[in-house]
Amino acid sequence: MKIENPNPIEWRFSERAQQLQSSFIREILKITQRPEIISFAGGLPSPATFPVERMKQAYDTVLTSAGKVALQYGPTDGFPPLREWIANQLSQNGAKIVPEQILMTSGSQQALDLLGKVLIDEGSRVLVETPSYLGALQAFSVYRPEFKSVQTDDHGLVPKSIDAVAEGARLLYSLPNFQNPTGRSLSVERRVELVETCARLGLPLIEDDPYGALSYKGEPMPKMVAMNPDGVIYMGSFSKVLTPGIRLGYVCAPLPLVRRLELAKQAADLHTAQLTQMVVHDVVKDGFLDQHIPTIRELYGNQCQAMLDALTEHFPSEAHWTRPEGGMFIWVTLPKQINAMTLLDQAIAAKVAFVPGAPFYANEAETNTLRLSFVTVPPERIREGIAILGQLIKAML
Ligand code: PMP
Numbered sequence: 325m326k327i328e329n330p331n332p333i334e335w336r337f338s339e340r341a342q343q344l345q346s347s348f349i350r351e352i353l354k355i356t357q358r359p360e361i362i363s364f365a366g367g368l369p370s371p372a373t374f375p376v377e378r379m380k381q382a383y384d385t386v387l388t389s390a391g392k393v394a395l396q397y398g399p400t401d402g403f404p405p406l407r408e409w410i411a412n413q414l415s416q417n418g419a420k421i422v423p424e425q426i427l428m429t430s431g432s433q434q435a436l437d438l439l440g441k442v443l444i445d446e447g448s449r450v451l452v453e454t455p456s457y458l459g460a461l462q463a464f465s466v467y468r469p470e471f472k473s474v475q476t477d478d479h480g481l482v483p484k485s486i487d488a489v490a491e492g493a494r495l496l497y498s499l500p501n502f503q504n505p506t507g508r509s510l511s512v513e514r515r516v517e518l519v520e521t522c523a524r525l526g527l528p529l530i531e532d533d534p535y536g537a538l539s540y541k542g543e544p545m546p547k548m549v550a551m552n553p554d555g556v557i558y559m560g561s562f563s564k565v566l567t568p569g570i571r572l573g574y575v576c577a578p579l580p581l582v583r584r585l586e587l588a589k590q591a592a593d594l595h596t597a598q599l600t601q602m603v604v605h606d607v608v609k610d611g612f613l614d615q616h617i618p619t620i621r622e623l624y625g626n627q628c629q630a631m632l633d634a635l636t637e638h639f640p641s642e643a644h645w646t647r648p649e650g651g652m653f654i655w656v657t658l659p660k661q662i663n664a665m666t667l668l669d670q671a672i673a674a675k676v677a678f679v680p681g682a683p684f685y686a687n688e689a690e691t692n693t694l695r696l697s698f699v700t701v702p703p704e705r706i707r708e709g710i711a712i713l714g715q716l717i718k719a720m721l
Pocket of ligand 1: 367430431432433434457459499504532534560561562563568571572573
């Protein structure tokens with residue numbers, strides 16, 4: 325039976341919902357998924373790196389050996405053996421992280437939302453890097469903070485600039501490794517200074533680290549959470565080292581905070597899929613990532629180098645860019661008079677796409693910046709796309 329609506333609903337959205345905005349990147353991605361476009365816009369990992377066979381095997385093993393448990397509801401904080409594995413991974417340089425500090429989340433994006441929910445009131449001051457990860461700005465914005473930008477330079481966040489904006493701040497959100505969007509990393513000295521500064525100020529420090537394992541050269545840098553497990557909140561993710569489609573991340577936080585996050589998680593979605601967590605535990609427990617991650621590093625490292633070489637060849641000398649040693653992004657600063665939004669319109673017409681830098685700024689944006697991702701584009705197409713962008717930029721000078 326079909327019931328009529330004589331009184332059609334006039335949707336009254338909450339003030340919070342009225343403020344929600346679609347991520348600019350997701351909007352661009354709709355345009356750039358057309359196959360003829362050379363897209364440097366996506367933040368997607370390369371599907372060439374997804375260990376499909378190993379995952380298939382793990383699903384089979386888990387469903388065969390523990391299907392009834394895997395398909396049942398599970399605990400809010402997560403699958404205990406996986407939390408234990410993560411706690412061991414994070415216990416570096418003498419620091420002891422206990423499994424009780426780990427909360428499994430549906431992607432690390434959910435950890436951002438939960439952190440916003442339990443730490444931010446309307447008007448709370450939240451310190452962020454300039455520029456910062458757009459998805460974090462978006463997640464925190466729902467809770468209506470006052471964002472204050474902490475200065476960054478060519479070497480990332482400048483710890484000395486924190487004091488000037490720290491008064492009353494609830495948290496500092498940082499991305500120490502191959503930052504999204506700039507690709508920059510903090511030196512060991514700056515990490516120590518950052519952790520010390522936050523400890524002195526009694527300021528919770530978030531260390532968002534989805535890219536730390538993707539270092540092309542040398543060993544991964546020390547984690548700040550291991551320097552001060554009582555003051556640093558670490559966020560990790562399986563999206564960039566295994567696959568993003570499984571939506572599995574985690575947060576490691578001091579015990580009083582992790583209990584609050586757990587309550588917020590319970591209200592949000594009860595728990596992260598038990599089957600997924602058991603499968604990932606099966607995959608990682610015997611060291612699979614130790615063989616797998618080097619293959620990702622090699623692919624991304626080669627494509628990053630191809631892009632850096634193409635930038636040197638085709639971009640005008642007035643442009644500057646970062647030289648990442650890991651991760652997925654290069655950040656370009658164009659001469660001041662060029663607006664990257666205008667450039668994007670022209671670039672799309674010429675079948676090349678990127679993300680303009682402006683949406684990555686919490687406050688005043690530098691409109692002459694842009695983010696390039698090299699991970700899903702083969703080297704010949706990288707050269708072709710960068711040559712086109714270079715020509716367009718030169719024509720705008
Ligand atoms: N933090 C940063 C810095 C990211 O770049 C991303 C994904 N692009 C996330 C968090 C969220 O990742 P996920 O939810 O897939 O773990």
